[in-house]
Amino acid sequence: MPEAKIDIREIEYGTEDYEQTLYLRHEVLRRPWGRSIAEDDLDHEANDLLIGAFAGEKLVGLGTLVWLEDDAAQARYMAIDEAYRQEGIGSRILETLENAAREAGKSKMILNAREKAIPFYEKHGYSLTGELKVPPFIPIPHAMMEKNL
Numbered sequence: 001m002p003e004a005k006i007d008i009r010e011i012e013y014g015t016e017d018y019e020q021t022l023y024l025r026h027e028v029l030r031r032p033w034g035r036s037i038a039e040d041d042l043d044h045e046a047n048d049l050l051i052g053a054f055a056g057e058k059l060v061g062l063g064t065l066v067w068l069e070d071d072a073a074q075a076r077y078m079a080i081d082e083a084y085r086q087e088g089i090g091s092r093i094l095e096t097l098e099n100a101a102r103e104a105g106k107s108k109m110i111l112n113a114r115e116k117a118i119p120f121y122e123k124h125g126y127s128l129t130g131e132l133k134v135p136p137f138i139p140i141p142h143a144m145m146e147k148n149l
Helices: 016-033 089-103 115-123
Strands: 006-011 049-055 058-067 072-080 108-114 142-148
Touching: 006 016, 006 058, 006 089, 016 049, 016 058, 016 072, 049 089, 058 089, 072 089, 089 108, 108 115, 115 142
Parallel strands: 072 108
Antiparallel strands: 006 049, 049 058, 058 072, 108 142
């Protein structure tokens, strides 16, 4: 189990830290089912909030927040390095994203959770708002969830 202190901080789009997000997302979210993060259109992230968890200079966790037009924000790309799971890093990232959404005047968070992540989000107060579906581009069941802030 890693012993390093974990720092949670914002990641600026286009920086070396941002490049680490591409690697982490590829390894955790895409490679396991034979895809590449390079297939995702990430240009919008210049306007999103990216929160990273760092062990020293190494990115070990990530979550992004997309600012929606209405009273909601959307959490996306939650990914934790396998060696750092079960240490509360995902919870800290999610809390940081929720706090940022509240500070921006948003009253609701939405997300599209992978089936195996649903219990994590339920533990943090999210409720299912849709049925499990397999998106056309991702062979893993997902369900829409939301939480009032």
